[in-house]
Amino acid sequence: MIALRDVSVAYEGVLAVDSVSLTIHPGEYAGIVGPTGSGKTSLLKAAAGAIQPVKGIVDRAPGTTIGYVAQVGKINWNFPVTVRDVLGMAADRSSLPLLHADSKKRMNNLLERLGLAAFADRHIGELSGGQQQRVFVARALMGQPGLILLDEPTSGMDVSARHEVLHLLHDLNHEEGIAVVVTTHDLTGIAAHMHHLICLNKSVIAAGSPSEVLSTSVLERTYGTTLDVLVHGGMTVVVDPHLGIDEEPHHDHSGLRPGGESPGAKED
Amino acid sequence: MFEQLMEPFRYFTPALVAATLSGALLGLVGVYVVLRGMAYIGHGLSHAIFGWAVVSFAGGVNFYVGAGAGGVLSALLINALARRKRITADVSIGIVTTAVFALGIAVISRRSSFTKNFEAALFGNVLGVSAIDVLVIAATLLGVALVVIFDYRRLLYSTFDPEVAEISGISSRVQDLVLTAILAASIIVTMRLLGVTLIAAALITPAATARLLTNRFGKMFRLSVAIGAASGFLGVYLSYFLDVASGASVVLVASIVFAGALLLTSVRWRVRQPA
Numbered sequence: 386m387i388a389l390r391d392v393s394v395a396y397e398g399v400l401a402v403d404s405v406s407l408t409i410h411p412g413e414y415a416g417i418v419g420p421t422g423s424g425k426t427s428l429l430k431a432a433a434g435a436i437q438p439v440k441g442i443v444d445r446a447p448g449t450t451i452g453y454v455a456q457v458g459k460i461n462w463n464f465p466v467t468v469r470d471v472l473g474m475a476a477d478r479s480s481l482p483l484l485h486a487d488s489k490k491r492m493n494n495l496l497e498r499l500g501l502a503a504f505a506d507r508h509i510g511e512l513s514g515g516q517q518q519r520v521f522v523a524r525a526l527m528g529q530p531g532l533i534l535l536d537e538p539t540s541g542m543d544v545s546a547r548h549e550v551l552h553l554l555h556d557l558n559h560e561e562g563i564a565v566v567v568t569t570h571d572l573t574g575i576a577a578h579m580h581h582l583i584c585l586n587k588s589v590i591a592a593g594s595p596s597e598v599l600s601t602s603v604l605e606r607t608y609g610t611t612l613d614v615l616v617h618g619g620m621t622v623v624v625d626p627h628l629g630i631d632e633e634p635h636h637d638h639s640g641l642r643p644g645g646e647s648p649g650a651k652e653d
Numbered sequence: 654m655f656e657q658l659m660e661p662f663r664y665f666t667p668a669l670v671a672a673t674l675s676g677a678l679l680g681l682v683g684v685y686v687v688l689r690g691m692a693y694i695g696h697g698l699s700h701a702i703f704g705w706a707v708v709s710f711a712g713g714v715n716f717y718v719g720a721g722a723g724g725v726l727s728a729l730l731i732n733a734l735a736r737r738k739r740i741t742a743d744v745s746i747g748i749v750t751t752a753v754f755a756l757g758i759a760v761i762s763r764r765s766s767f768t769k770n771f772e773a774a775l776f777g778n779v780l781g782v783s784a785i786d787v788l789v790i791a792a793t794l795l796g797v798a799l800v801v802i803f804d805y806r807r808l809l810y811s812t813f814d815p816e817v818a819e820i821s822g823i824s825s826r827v828q829d830l831v832l833t834a835i836l837a838a839s840i841i842v843t844m845r846l847l848g849v850t851l852i853a854a855a856l857i858t859p860a861a862t863a864r865l866l867t868n869r870f871g872k873m874f875r876l877s878v879a880i881g882a883a884s885g886f887l888g889v890y891l892s893y894f895l896d897v898a899s900g901a902s903v904v905l906v907a908s909i910v911f912a913g914a915l916l917l918t919s920v921r922w923r924v925r926q927p928a
Contacts, residue, residue, distance in 0.1 A: 453820045474810040482805045507867040
């Protein structure tokens with residue numbers, strides 16, 4: 386679908402992504418993980434065509450339609466729009482206020498399919514975190530994409546909302562065959578459920594299945610700190626991934642022993 | 654009594670029609686200005702257009718042609734300057750618009766005959782409104798309404814979520830240009846009536862009032878246009894009896910409506926809060 390070949394992205398001369406090559410195949414279910422500033426969002430935007438790489442090529446197969454879901458943290462929740470208005474933004478080529486009958490039908494199907502029909506005429510600020518994320522996924526689906534790119538889809542969400550989003554992405558991939566690529570900090574949640582993981586810190590540190598990639602040595606090279614990894618019920622679990630992300634490191638390591646119960650391990 | 658109340662219609666009819674249409678026009682454009690946080694560019698552009706108007710008058714160029722071309726040039730200069738990494742948008746607005754305003758002031762200070770017109774341009778004047786001006790305002794309102802209708806979802810998308818709109822193929826640069834063009838046109842045609850110093854308030858106050866009253870985008874448009882038109886009409890109507898500058902009167906009416914809406918929404922919010 387999309388092939389990035391030796392792609393580098395820079396802002397004001399500072400390299401954000403350095404010589405990354407990767408391919409997104411039809412039906413892919415992949416995650417990009419890495420610390421803050423590792424170039425995850427830049428890589429996603431380069432794949433979406435939102436920014437031009439300073440080096441390398443982004444090849445999109447003819448007819449590839451992409452849906453993009455940005456971080457909801459950037460949304461102005463006081464903006465006077467309803468759920469229906471948000472979906473309508475991406476409805477069709479015509480820019481008139483009234484929607485074409487086909488677009489209206491598609492919108493209603495999506496509202497129903499994503500469990501948003503009951504909130505369709507509500508202001509976006511009145512929804513829960515999980516519902517809000519579903520609205521933006523629904524908007525991305527309005528263009529009937531074969532690939533959906535999501536930037537930190539569970540950022541700032543509580544456990545229940547994170548599970549809601551995870552199930553939605555899983556269903557879109559497994560039931561509708563839509564390729565899904567997410568960037569995430571959530572190593573124990575979303576990342577561990579993906580079929581394919583890419584560890585990024587400006588360049589690709591490792592890529593493969595979660596069980597291959599989520600190892601202490603790879604994570605140390607990605608995050609620059611030691612993270613413990615354990616296998617629990619067949620799932621690879623990284624213990625307290627926030628150690629490598631927080632500005633102030635945690636000093637209490639009592640819950641980080643492999644096999645020990647940490648709050649992070651309990652959540653998933 | 655009735656005859657007294659009808660007096661403004663006898664002397665002011667073109668101005669009343671122009672003020673109502675101007676209020677509706679600024680209410681319409683004001684929705685985007687408020688939602689995009691562009692109040693400062695509205696304020697700045699009115700000053701720049703004033704500067705170009707003075708320069709074109711001194712050079713014997715038609716007001717609409719001179720101020721129109723100058724307004725577009727100022728907007729392009731602001732955009733070009735703001736694209737430089739070390740200069741933010743508000744700084745570029747401040748530099749370009751104040752420089753052109755200063756040019757206008759410099760031309761005025763060289764010609765004493767400008768003094769009376771200068772005051773009228775600053776605070777608004779109903780006496781100079783002709784049938785041609787009414788037609789120009791009406792045509793601009795129609796044109797802007799058509800742009801807003803035909804570019805409705807693209808403008809909404811790029812205002813709400815410019816980053817994803819861009820990925821979806823909607824150029825924010827084009828939408829910014831469309832908005833700047835309709836903003837400049839609206840300021841040019843309403844400047845004589847409302848005055849340079851007061852036009853920014855007439856632009857944002859109806860839209861801000863509408864925003865207080867509704868959480869719906871479509872309804873915000875309807876309310877803003879209605880409040881703008883009513884403030885324009887009432888402001889000029891009352892200016893006849895109060896003998897004040899038309900621009901000041903229109904802005905005061907709009908501000909009173911805003912204060913009323915603020916009070917109403919505050920009371921409504923308190924009532925909804927659990928004890």
